[in-house]
Amino acid sequence: MKVLVTGGAGYIGSHAVATLLEKGHEAVIIDNVLTGHLPAVNQDAVFYEGDLRDAAFLDDVFAKEKVDAVVHFAASSLVGESVEDPLKYFGNNVYGMQVLLETMRKHDVKKIVFSSTAATYGDTNVVPLTEDLDTNPESPYGESKLMMEKMMKWCDGAYGIKFVSLRYFNVGGAHPDGRIGEDHRPETHLIPIILQTALGQREHISIFGDDYPTEDGTCIRDYIHVLDLIDAHLLALEYLDNGGQSDIFNLGSSQGFSVKEMIDVARHVTGKEIPAKVGPRRAGDPAVLIASSAKAKEVLGWNPTRTDMTDIIGDAWRWHQNRTNGYDA
Ligand code: UDP
Structure with missing residues (x-):
């Protein structure tokens, strides 16, 4: 498969690119390198530096690359920052998803695997958390991810874009080759x-x-190892490729x-x-x-x-x- 990885210069996205390439897929990266890192960009992938919210840029990438599917990581992801600046999260995350889905629709790309979060559930005493629980995000970050899930749901109904949303718990570890890993500024994890x-x-x-x-x-x-997390993304791509219905899954250990x-x-x-x-x-x-x-x-x-x-x-x-x-x- 030829897969577009948004946020492929970030911690989790760079591990997704590495695994896709190791498994014989092609990877196309989009990243605005605001929180991602140029040295994290895999040399064997095609890389476009730019912002998801730039519709002309995205249109160009889709026209050139003709990807089969999208794995969508690019987003702002700091809970505390989102409380202080919610519009940054609705702009970058929700509007970014809007432009991405519009471009997928235009170019007839019908499969997306999405990086979601346990923060969609909100504060709860339930242990362990299952996907059928109510969602009640406690932060604009969690809310933005939930809104993005809902956008995909409605776009499935209207345009047949199938999605798998993966709600991450705490991700850690790194590729054992030691070349890519976690580097957030500021670091909060x-x-x-x-x-x-x-x-x-x-x-x-x-x-x-x-x-x-x-x-x-x-x-x-x-806590879950980033490579176990990425394995689930590849399985989700396969699942959609085999005609699987849109769905939401937790990923934790x-x-x-x-x-x-x-x-x-x-x-x-x-x-x-x-x-x-x-x-x-x-x-x-x-x-x-x-x-x-x-x-x-x-x-x-x-x-x-x-x-x-x-x-x-x-x-x-x-x-x-x-x-x-x-x-x-
Ligand atoms: N934590 C801590 N000290 C730190 C950073 C995190 O005690 O400097 C705790 C935090 O309160 C939470 C856990 O470690 O209980 C995991 O926090 P992290 O920010 O890594 O992930 P989160 O669970 O917030 O997504």
Whole structure:
């Protein structure tokens, strides 16, 4: 298949491109490199630098490349920033989807796999989360992703554009070759912050609250290896190619780790002390978020194999050691 990967210079998008190419597909990347990185662009892919909201640019890419399907990662993705600047999220994410769907419709591209999020569910006490639960996003980020899902649903009904929406839980790890990995500016995610502390780039990691109703008082999340996550995208492409109906799937490993447990695993993997201090809670953090991934396993035949936390943190650690300044190095 020839696949357009929007956001292919980002953390998850660059891993999707690597896997598509490894499996013999062709990849065309669109990225405006505002949060993505030029060195993350795979040399064996076709790359167009530009913004999704630029309809003439997108039209040109579709006309030239004649792709079979789209995997859509390009989006703003910081929960806190979205609360402060919701219009950035509705503009970049929702309007970006509008232009993308219009262009797909015009060029008769009928398959899209979409990078969605567990933030569509909102704060909930349900463990594990299944796809049939109510959605009630707590942030403009989660809301924008839910709106994008709904846009695809209506475009399926009207124009026959089939979609698979994949709701991610916490993604970590990196390609074992150590050449691509996670590099966000600013970094807000737990695993890279722990590993930057292991490298001595931060004095300590702040644990955001230890008074949650969990065994050790810190928040529990469901961490999944980025390559297991990407495997599900390839299965979703196959599923749509075989005539599968539009649908939504959770992607997680269905096992929970607390913040303290994550720091302990990282101490073991890195052999470093990793100083940690307990600080206040971060607004909007639910105590426990764990996915049920039964549906993805059953319908897509997904079988995550990198579920050992030592491997997830170990692969991320290889990247952080290789590129101590991320893509700047
Ligand atoms: N976290 C933390 N300190 C940090 C960053 C994150 O204690 O410096 C906690 C955060 O409160 C959450 C978990 O680690 O419980 C995972 O956070 P992350 O931002 O990586 O992902 P999220 O669950 O927010 O999508």
